[in-house]
Amino acid sequence: MEFVQQLHMIGGIGESSYANNSLLQRKVISMTKPITEAAIIARFSTVTATIPRTLTIADLGCSCGPNTLFAVSEIISLMIDICNAKKHELPEFQVFLNDLPGNDFNTLFRSFLPGFQEKLSEQMKSKYGASVAPACFFNGVPVRSMGGCLLGRVYTSFFVVQPPLAVSSPRGLEENKGNICMARSSPPSVLRAYNELFQSDFSTFLESRGQELVAGGRMVLTLLGRRSDDPSSEEYRQFWELLAVDLNELVTEGLIEKEKVDSFNVPYYSPSPKELQWEVQKQGSFSIDCLEVFEVDRSVFETDFDPNVVSEEAADNMVGCLRAIAQPMLVDHFGGEIINEVFKRFRAKLGDRLSKEKIAFVNIIISLKKIT
Template sequence: MELTQVIHMNGGIGETSYANNSWVQRKVISLTKRIREEAITCLYRSTLPRRSIAIADLGCSSGPNTLSVVSDVIKSVEKICQKLNHLSPEYQIFLNDLPGNDFNSIFRSLDSFKEKLRNEMVSGIGPCFFNGVPGSFYGRLFLTKSLDFVHSSYSLHWLSQVPEGIENNKGNICNSSTSPPNVKKAYYEQFQRDFSLFLTCRAEEMNEGGPMVLTLLGRKSNDPSSKEGGYIWELLAMALNDMVVEGIIKEEQLDSFNIPDYAPLPSEVKLEVEKEGSFSINHLETSEVYWNAYDNNCNPHDCELDSSETHTCDAGYNLAKCMRSVIEPMLVIHFGNAIMEDVFRRFQKTISDHMSKEKIKFVNVTVSMTRRS
């Protein structure tokens, strides 16, 4: 089956849904808010006055995070309009993800989102027109020169496909510390092809001078299999390998499963932007989020987590649920649904064991760039 039909988060609002377990992604969106505000402010001030702004959020997923970026962008523009005594522009908003995404949940939330936004902006806002855009962002999605601002958070580390020629990555499910050199090379080359294609497609679709802000799960270490990169998937592989030993999963099933995920260095992101040539980089920086939500300078009562995401103080439980909401659809397609509870019970225990011994972080790479003239 094509990956475009398989890669999506758990939909709905259930216990294992992405909507109720996306606290890592929410924290990252909060950490990068300043960069988005700077980008949209520069765009508005450079083309005064504006009658409309077309915004695209790529890899939007579903749940409370989906519209938070849109809300922040609109509020930033409205504040400038009030300060300059300008009329509010009209907003054309495109929400993109792969076809399996839970778009229905997004559409059902739009009325309440608009009402909440109007209540928060007492001076009023311009009309907002929403569009769902199913499809892969590793290809054209929009009309030529139709977008003013493009955003993507925690999506571009997902590759368009599992790299070819990695059949010898046995016992592993990702670019791991025990993967052969050819596997590490194949993952990096797949990232290069995909990210370059992404940039080329967006260059066609964006107006000159338009900003694009991207955040990827990345790393600081030169080792692509470091604990900053895909280490979380190595822990999942441990659980799956135990199930192979116990005869629950066939060895060939595990050996034929690989996750299309690559965590790049900031320098690798910069290199592809410069090689493709359509964008100039304004900011390139990293940020960090601890695996343990309660190490992120917050507690369950005053941080980004809401009550639905803090059923327990077991950090391993919380992180395992977060990762389950991301990877479960792919696992179900390959291994079947019957073993999922067993898989994630083991995964949670493995995560908890490692988190009890050390503090581990996700590293995020954020790049803000402008479409060249």
């Protein structure tokens, strides 16, 4: 459980918080909206489809910030349209906001939830002239099963999920010295350890969701991935290897111990489309409706994007995004004294790399249907 405690984003609404450094995630949710809509329409828009009195929506890995309610809002909005077209009474919406125990649920409910119902009421009034918004009941659900990871059973049953996906910490990484992730210099045993843990974790995730989803229920997963079948490919490791360089520099300068770097490995795996497809088919609880790969480039991090000029804003926002994710793990392992120096160096290296090459984030979206 000690390891799980560090797996959370920076909370609050400060400068380094996840709430203020999640532009990439917002863009991904926006880009995957058509697939999420297609999953819901396929389930409810037919003549014979039954709309339940209560529709349950679960966001596994909700984190804290404006993005948390963005996907939920889009789902509810679409259901309002479907019910209006079918002349059907609106269901009640039961929304589960789920994350690890270290997530900042207090800020989520205090700072971001209050305006949700008001905006929903305004939408109902402007679109349909209705004065009453649908009933929405929100629940914050810290995960306690499977060692605290987003893998095991959480709910009795639910309908739509739109989570990011992470893996728990692999074992057998003693030989990954000087690296903090799967790198070109990582020995085969390290690559194998990450891959085997991904297979085990994702299979458990699918099995648990299969028990929770209603028959015919849909699940939409969005996650960072890779196009290549090579698990150590550049598209996966570009940010983490820059961070590893920073940490090894601090070792050389005597600011941190070499053993500390050698024993630090990021609990993160980016699967390929083939890996996802294989695991879904092997586990057997779901059929695949859609699987797409797309890239998000640095334009999402810039207010006025110019493909010929790399702005300081792009580099600053990229660093902020990584820091909001990685800082709790780094502080837990290395202590807080080095954090500012680590990200100062990371910012300099990232700015140099952006000036020389394209950096894009590979994302995978997969829409699944519960097999009845």
